[in-house]
Amino acid sequence: MDHRTQRRRRRIVRLTVWAVVLVTLGIGGCGSGNALLYWPNALVYNEPSREGFSHEEVFFPSSDGTKLCGWFIPAQPGPARGTVFYCHGNAQNLTAHYGFVSWLPRRGYNLFLFDYRGYGKSEGTPTREGTVLDTAAALAYLRSRPDVEPDRVVGFGQSLGGACLLAALGENDPRQVRGIAVESTFYSYQEVAQAKLAESWLLWVLQWPLSRWLVTDDHSPSKSLDGIAPVPLLVMHGTDDEIVAFSQGKRLYEQAGQPKRFIEVPGGRHVEAIGGSRFGDTYEKELLEFFEGCLAGPAVP
DSSP: OOHHHHHHHHHHHHHHHHHHHHHHTTTTOSBTTTTOOOOBOOOOOOOGGGGTOOOEEEEEEOTTSOEEEEEEEOOSSSSOSEEEEEEOOSSBOHHHHGGGTTTTGGGTEEEEEEOOTTSTTOOSOOOHHHHHHHHHHHHHHHHHOTTSOGGGEEEEEETHHHHHHHHHHHTSOGGGSSOEEEESOOSOHHHHHHHHHHTOTTTGGGHHHHHHHHBOOTTOHHHHGGGTTTSOEEEEEETTOSSSOHHHHHHHHHHSOSSEEEEEETTOOTTOSSSOSTTTTHHHHHHHHHHHHHHHSOOOO
């Protein structure tokens, strides 16, 4: 990973920290404010041409008509082993998060990533309900493409993206993908808020009532996990995650049905296992092995 990508990663983490802190303090609304203060922008941080890839910029509607933007990057060289549907985390836009998964086309996978409403070139204003609608719409668009085998799609989400992916699939039909992988994803919006409130000596005593009053748990992974099985699930989480506690990833894994797998990343911080330089390609290989295993057998009936 080059220095520019490392700086982008640090900036994403800093913005996410501020988002969580501000939300837990009640800034940006409560309850119907969807428990998350989003930090989108329309700046361009990276593009596939820098990796030597061709790509197609596409526009498609969400279910309520909001126009969304995405990138389709074919496996290079082809033919593709399958297609990875990627859901990025909070802050900035897809051009900033692309670096986490830019290596996938060289490993034989088509890659599709998109921006939620209000991010990048996508229209609208981000809300929790909207991000789930947009994730479902993006997956439907991807599966409709003539150059994609709809029964050879796997999903990968990081942080907030993992929560959106689990909600969109668990609340609908998880069999739209052959497998789901998430990294640094939380179990519950309310529990993330409670954990951050507990870090403040001023708000510690009020952590439980405030986290329930300020934050709803709508579309939390805790609400959608029961709908995922029997589609295979991989959960990856760093033990030193400074934004989403390691215990959140463990709870997510423990509630999920079989088949499932948990990968502990010793010393790993937030979204550091995949696409980073600290651990080399150790966890990227694990992710690829998971995808290959999901695609090797028959689709879940």
